[in-house]
Amino acid sequence: MSAEAKDQATSPPPSKQAIRYISWVALALMTTSSVASLRPSPTMAVYGLASIFLYLVPAVVFLLPTALVSAELASGWNGGVYNWVSQGLSKPMGFLAVWCQFAMTIFYYPSLLGFVASTLAYVINPDLASSGLWTAIVIMVCYWAGVWVSSRGTSGVAGLASGGLIIGTLVPGALLVILGIAFLGQGNESAAPMTAGHLLPAWAGLSSLVLIVNNFLSYSGMEMNAVHVSSLRKPGKEFPRAMFLAMGLVLLIFILPALAISWIVPAEELSLTAGVMQAFDAVFAAFDSQWLTPILGVMLVAASLGGMLTWLAGPSRGLLLISRTEGYLPPYLQKLNKHGVQQNILVVQGLVTTVIALAYAFIPDVSSVYWIFSVITTQVYLIMYLLMFVAAVRLRRNQPDHPRGYRAPMLTGLCGVGFAASLAALLIGFVPSSQFGGGSVGIYLAIVAGGALGLGLLVPYLFYRFRKPSWKTGRARGGGAGMRTAEKLVYALVVVALLILGGVAVASYHGQKETEQAYAKAEQLQTALSTAGLRVPYKDSIVRVLGDDGGAVCHDPENALRRGTLYGMITNGAAGPGQRPVLVDNKLLQGQLLIMKVYCPQYVDAFQDVIDDLKDA
Template sequence: MSNIAKSAVKLSVFSVIMITVTSVDSIRNIPGAALFGSHAISFFLLAGLCFFVPTALVCAEMSTTYPQQGGVYLWGKETLGPNFGFTTVWYQYAENIVYYPPLISFIVATGTYPFFPELAQNNLFMLVMINVIFWALTLINIFGLRLSSIITNVFGTLGLIFPILLIIGLGGYWAYTNPGESQISLSHVSDWLPDFSQSGMGASFTAVVLSLTGLEITTAYASEVDNPQKAYPRALLISTVMILVSLTACSLAISAVVSSDRSSLSEGVILAFQTFFDDLNMPYMLPVIALAIVFGSLASLNNWIIAPTKSLHVAAKDRFMPITLSKENKNQAPVPLLLLQGAIVSVLSLVFILVPNVNQGMWLLNILMTQLYMVMYVCIFISFLVSRRKHHDIERPFRVPGGKFGMILVAALGLISCIVTIFVSFDVPSGMSTETGALGLILGFIAFSLPALGAIAYRNRSKQNYCELTEATVN
């Protein structure tokens, strides 16, 4: 009966498009991409074709082939075993944890700049606020006092989608009325082509790629449309165009009015809005849009606080961790995992007192987050190739188009783009020591990889103890 009911309700192509766009589109990573100036056009196009589209196609096939609960953990487990599955989901979990401090830094800087600009770049203030905000939201989730879905949707629309549309509109109007004051030029062919000579190009490219991640969550809806083999690629094509156009336009709007030496990950967006509103003699609108972005980002953060821990629950059933860590309270909140997550975020926030300024701390965490994320995507592409070979007879409601050639092309583009992103990400922004930045990134990557090795060793030891106990009982 439930299967019939489920199959009777199908999503329209428009619904899938909106789910994809609202899940991926975000204004937070745009200031990093804006450092490319006019060259952002070609870099977004390059990242879109080589990373975003292959990722969407592969994740759509994997999510419809293995529709059971478990996500990327299940994909890895079904193809290369539980250990590989846990490795995949761990890097997804680790990436989410590293994501929190930069996001909260963006929220704090955006909210304080219109009122107390000096606090937006105060390291100690940022450290305190990251911990206050994250632990407050953690406690809210533990005690079950979450924002209602209606409030979250409203905040998400006003604080995420509306600012993107507004900055594009204001940027276009400003460019039309101030043609000679732009910080960038689009009058020559070279302005549109990639420029690989820029200092810190690798870090900026990671910001471009990072702004196109997260699609593995939304592809679960591929099977919820009629005729997914035809409808989903159409939805994907339209979503890709909308996302690339909106992100590129936002990037150009910021880079046109905020010079690269003034821009920062935390303040780039609000500095652009300040220029636009000053030009319109509407400075009083700056606090309004700042608070809208803050509310929208807080709604997004609140939704993600508990999300990564859910993916570990499935892995916990395969004995990758002590079962006590995954226990839930009466509100179905995994309290031990949430507390552990909060402790890790608090440790990560200390980076803001180890670097000269807030912007450098955000850059390091952003790059580390991207590196961890790329490892997860590498695991997904490997699972995809193994799945095609190992489970070639299984039903696949959606297949990557192009037969064997399409499979190889999509996987190759995805794997190469992930590896290249990891490699170039060590080209840290100017003003940051390359050696110090690279050392910090390597140590951070090792630190977040060790728990995965520990969990696998724990599971192997548990299996061995179980086998020994069973053998002793039989004898």
């Protein structure tokens, strides 16, 4: 059988009546929304100018190989990673690859939607941020709403994901950069040094190495939307364009907003327990525009939900395609709804996500366990990348004449660099993170290794071992037509919901009050920071951000969910499922501890215990 015949045998046949085409720009925006957002900006702003280095090095050794290699593979073979690895290695390896891509999302959704819950709480009623019930409700409502939207077909997902990226990432990101430039243009000194001596991050031993290597995963997911390549009119030409546009947007979104925040907000004022919104609030405080904070919060929620939709639609689709043709999953999981969407897979995944979400929201100190499992899922994901790079080399060697719309330059070298970067990230995953605290290294290694082997290898092996000939149900068909009215209704409901939410947020939000007590405490904090040898922010900046009660920093910092937020901030620079915990330099927490000593001393002992529990380099 020829290569093209094999390709056709493993890919759903195109049908002009069934396929709803999307533009390559929409696919680029989908890819960008699945990889990048503003969530890690405050975390990386702590490193100031060095954040450029922390993003560019991983971009060269991981983003570039992943983008170029997947562009070539998608321009020649439909179906995404399952078909690439099936053609390059074997069909069982193809199933393993797409399973690893699918499995790593299990612990992604609770983290992402937990961020949505805390963001909404911050702009509506901060007390809700400490409520497990609120967090659980938001996670479940948002996830199941996403399942419903995804079940309507790819074109609906593309529209909402693209809209979420523009509204929730590109617009607020551009606003942050403009404000940062305006701040410097007014003659203000940058809060973070912008000299050549600060281009490289300060070496803090093992923690620096862990951060740099783990940042490779910031760009994970670039290949994921290749499963939708058959929805493009000219896949060979349009998918590479989409990848190059997405690559540029991802770099801009990661680097520029983080720099802008570092110009305005001193690292000592970036509270790791208050999370992302406090950092943005501090930026707007410099311009007396804190009323923009709740609006930005709603926009960030839109971006997060758009990114969730792309991950719901992508990996599960690839798992479906190979399972229907090769019979790797039971027929129940292969069933399609009337729009040709793998609804049953999404529902089963949703049940698991719901259980995890409930545990994350209600069980005290579960967040440390949660982050260990997030390491396991990223380890599993890296197996997929190792297989993809090997398959790409074999396909170039064994099928050199197979039609490709794009040929990556120096493919073997690119795959070698990408493979080495993936392997390095896999190995560094066995270094215990700060969230693991003072636990036994041996136990950590056993959990991570056993979990990765079980979830990444044992589960797909069991599906493969016990498959039956009757499980082969045929090719997956495309989404049906006649969905325009339903899509317009979904879009209208989303717009109305965002407008209402924005109005409620603005009406409910209250900035910090500038009082004599606030200025007195600001002077105390300046003295404490100076004595500790840390950078001292301007008094007005401290007053706007912390008021007279410490603001978000002092809002129930010992709460279990606050600890979960802290753990969520001690991560690499990833915004998607590649988010992974790292080793923290405890100097980053000194500023927050000093704030508490001045504004809310009743919490100092409890927060000191939290810091002591963290494992540092």
